[in-house]
Amino acid sequence: MSTPNPHSDTQPVEGARRSRWSRRPAEGTPAAAARVRRRSKQRRRLGNVAGLMAGLVLTGALYSVVAPGALAAPEGSESSAEAAGRELYERSCISCHGENLEGVPNRGPSLIGVGEAAVYFQVHTGRMPLVRQDAQAPDKPAVFSDEEIDQLMAYVQANGGGPTLPSGDLRDGDLAAGGELFRLNCASCHNFVGEGGALSSGKYAPSLEDANDLEIYTAMLTGPENMPVFGDNQLTPEDKRSIINYIQTVTDMPDPGGAGIGRIGPVGEGVVIWVVGISALMFGIFWMGSKA
Secondary structure, eight states, rough: HHHHHHTTTTTHHHHHHHHHHHOOOOSHHHHHHHHHHHHHHHHHHHHHHHHHHHHHHHHHHHHHHHHSSHHHHTTTOOHHHHHHHHHHHHHTTTTHOOOTSSBBBBBBOTTTTTTTHHHHHHHHOOOSOOSSSSSSSOOOSSSHHHHHHHOOOOOHHHHOOOOOOOOTTOOOHHHHHHHHHHHHHHHHOOOSSSSSOOSSSEEEEEOOOTTHHHHHHHHHOOOOOOOOOOOOSOHHHHHHHHHHHHHHHHOOOOOOOSSSGGGHHHHHHHHHHHHHHHHHHHHHHHHHHHOO
C-alpha cells in the first residue's frame, strides 16, 4: 500500500503562483498601463529630487562667490599687509570683534561688510580700540601708526569686504551746494558750522573742527554711532565732496568782526551784548551816584 506524499498537491499550486506573479502583463492591457504609470511617476519623483539637489548646490556655490567673507582665504594667499593686519587684529581687536570678524555679543559688533572705510574712521580718530564701554566712544589720539592702520584696513577689507576709501581731491565740490546739503542733512546734530551738539542718552554729535577730509568722508560713508549711513544712493560722491568743501571752508574762515563766540549765532551774540551792556549800564549808574 503506497503512502500519499503531502507535498505532491501543493507543489503545482505554488508553481502556479510564482508564474502568475513573475509573468509581465501583456501590452495594451490595463495592468500594463498601470505599470507604465507607476514607473513614469517614479522617474518624475527622481527627476524632481535631482533638480532640487542641483539647485541647492548651485545656490550655495553662487553665495560663496558673491557673499563677502563667506569663505576664508586659503592659507598662504595673504599679502604681507594682510598678515600684519591679522597680527594687530588678534592682539588688539579679537576680544570684542571675534575670531572671524563676526562680533561678540554685548562687546563689539560684527566687522563683516564694514570695509576699510569704517576701520580708518574708528582707528584714525582714536575711537578704537575702545578703552571702556561708555555711551559713546570718545575721540582721542590714535593708538596705531598710519602704517598699522593701513594693515588693519587691508585685513578687514580682505576678510570682511565693504566700503573702500575714496581717492582724489575730497574738497572738489560745489561750495554753495555743500552748504545747502550740510544744513539739510547735518546741521540738526552738528550745528550750522560744525561745532557739534548734545544728543539723547548721554551721546553727542562731535565737533568737526579738527576732522580731516578723509575722516568726514568715511563718517558719511559708514555712519558711526548715531549718525545715519549716507551711501552713494543718499549722497553721491560729488555731494560728499561738496559737504566737505563747505565744512573745511567754514572751519578755516577767519572772524573779521572779532571773536567768533563759538559761532553759535545770535544766541551767543545776544548773551554777550546783554552781559556787557548791563554791566556797563550798572557801572555808569553807580559812578554817577557816587559823584552826586
